[in-house]
Amino acid sequence: LLEARAHGKTNSAIKELLKLAPNQATRIVDEKETTVAIDDIQKGDLLRVKPGEKVPVDGSIKTGEVTIDESMISGEPIPVDKKPGDKVSSGTINGNKTFTMLAEKVGSETLLSQIIDMVNSASRSKAPIQKLADKISGYFVPIVVFIAVVTFIIWAVYGPEPSYVYAFVNAIAVLIIACPCALGLATPMSVMVGVGKGAKSGVLIKNAESLEKLNAIDIVVIDKTGTVTEGKPSVEKVISADAAFTVQDILQRIISLNSSSEHPLAQATIRYGEQKQIKQLPIEHFEAVTGKGVIGIFNKENLALGNEKLMEQVHAAISPELMEQVKDEQKQGKTVSYLAVGDHAIGFVVISDKIKESSKEAIGKSQKEGLQVFMFTGDNEDTAKAVSETLSLDGYK
Template structure:
């Protein structure tokens, strides 16, 4: 079967554009499946048989889009963001002057002033606003309508009517109407929408940043061992079977097998677990993970697209493709409302032309334009952005960084919340949980030996012991003949006596046997998901220490509140069944998955998405695919940069309780958006029959375009005022 084709697409302005390209590509008989992703601006085509690339590009160009085969996705995203910023600044400058000329009589002659307004508005309407008109023409070809159509129709009606008034004011006056211009309406609407698009573009750039960060996890260079010499080469030049030297503190270059040396490796990017894993001859290591204090030689087993890191990157990219585009509420309404408005305005033109008084053509055109200007609710363009803008500000003050407007609209519908364990429900830091002295020894005796031995090692327990030792003012003591016993523990001489810190296997290997009650206690701690170690000196057992990852104080309350809201909570972890059971019981989660790797974690998310809107909460690199795959990805603020960039929402300072605040804020925001849409429509809908001329035969009343502008102003003020109510949001 031919390989899949990936093409970067330019010219898309919304999810509807992506759907349109997808439909056209799927019509090709040689295409098995075509998927187009709007955030990534990329098409993936799976051909049934060999297909000409120029044929695919030709179809994309025929429907008004283009293919950029050379540009890097990140460069392209930044270029688009820069263009929107430049267009907004120029448009805002021109619109400000237009507003001044519209509000005050700057020149003594009104017609001269209108000509100045016309000249200032032309670049805003037809250059900076070109993207909206271009999309409208494309929509027209496919008999669809969206927000772009609404913006184009509304601003064009205002502009062309104003231009007509500027050149032929006497024609308007002959119909008994005042020759008013609405250049300010046209320019201001385009400027405000450009500002909204700029903020959206800025948020979408983060999608590419997450993927780029994943690529950067793998070191660019490595030390190759060849004929007994160390040679620094590019990682891309490595082949299966090569021997690579990994020094202390370096990133592991590629997937491979340890052939020499031993160390501890931080594999949290894959497993999510904070405890480094011991590696020695024969053990597998994964590219991108971080080596501890040991030096190891690794034999390369996988390169390129076969590595674990490459699979994680592929998962994040694929998750972006499978994420269904959320059609915004305003787009849905625009899709229905715009065609109806255009039909009504055409109806008004025909009725006035056939049945209206003289001058028939002038009256017909005025009625046509009046319906368009009055009926097109320009405040609809403000309804969602203003509410989202105020809401994101309110969220930021509460430590919630909302990066996606779609996520904020969707969160209120959440049915499932999936939690990562380490670093999300727990703090992700190894702590000394229990200090249990035995045989009459004191806590100081026990910790004095444990701390001084662990101080010599690279084991993660040493940091937890250091903090406790500082609390108790335990002084460092010289350790002689220190030795690490692989996979079991450590030993050394303190003041002439041999001391040990290790597991039960090391204790029994030294020819000793644990008492029944102590053995039972050790096994209970092990089954509860903790890491117990024994400490002994010569023949004296000093006591038992247990280490664990501490559960966040707020975790149980958050889970309880989510359940009370009718949201099902689930935990997914790479930890053992015992560790998963312990944490789930402590926080009150009944449904959990354990020993789950990144690809399986994303699959679990996909399965839940089929049942309802799903939120995924995580903090690690291993969570990036599942955060991207979920309907709403929520990252902990103290998590990895890659998790934060892959998510739609970030809980700053790592406060899990803010998740509940996010859901409540989303519910309140959606309610305000619906109220805004009501205010955006109500004045205009009431004005449509009057603009059409329903009252003219009975009372001689006609609604001039001027009242349409007034309706737009009142509805815009109502929308903005209503959105500001969100500032008073209380949980």
């Protein structure tokens, strides 16, 4: 009963954590859209996912460039850019644009279902110490029962009156005291509670053996974004490198270009502009250039906001002084986007993902316990190095 109750709590924790996929989806057949139940979706079906909806099944994007919130699967708080051909997982959340996708994995084949099955299996799995306890109990219980029976017989034959009452009481006492109940309950209950607590905190434990061996680890590998950092990019500063444009002029053009973008970094600049009460400008011919930035036109000005590759694409010159400033910011682990008007860059915006106040203390405590802490990140070398040095990590990759 206790085991079933603990297992039930584990299930509720993982369901709450993963926020299961929707019950229905929009299927497209002969260019006609119909709403169908998730269970009715077949491999190869063409589905439409609207803004803010959860992805119904695992598959690949057919049309549309969007951002997907995969935090429930990967733990990364910043949405991921997706383009046609990229994979999407059931239960992840679409951004502000519509896209179509091909269903490739349905039902129990989806990543979401596999994660739930893994946690269920982990909560029911047995640790090596539990297997040993079960083996001991297998021999010990019959012996205890035998001793209890012998106790009953001895008291029934040689005990005072009422002999059967004394015999029964003492036999029960032997069972209560000597029966190895703790051996059979302690470990499975610990596993149940451990897996359940982990699931609530977003930690997926593969099996009981992994949980048992956790105290023997000497190396911890962590992610950067959202783990040691806040996972919420914010504008640190805006710099003008052209006397003809003030910082406000630069910021106004940046937020105006980004108003049509749903990228997390773009949204950070828009929030910053709202705080500064900057009015947006009307942008024409807006275009998002995947992996580089955005371009558009304002009052016959050709605007481009993005990285160095975008500047090369639009043939915008970057002065050596401006490039040196940007390099200095990037070495500190910050993200920098140039703003170009016409054929030259006139300034840049610095965006950073602040390190959590608790990160340095937590990592320091782990290292004092004898653990080596390494960081694996998909960010650039300069950013990874800056964060690693700030937190005094043992290494990064």
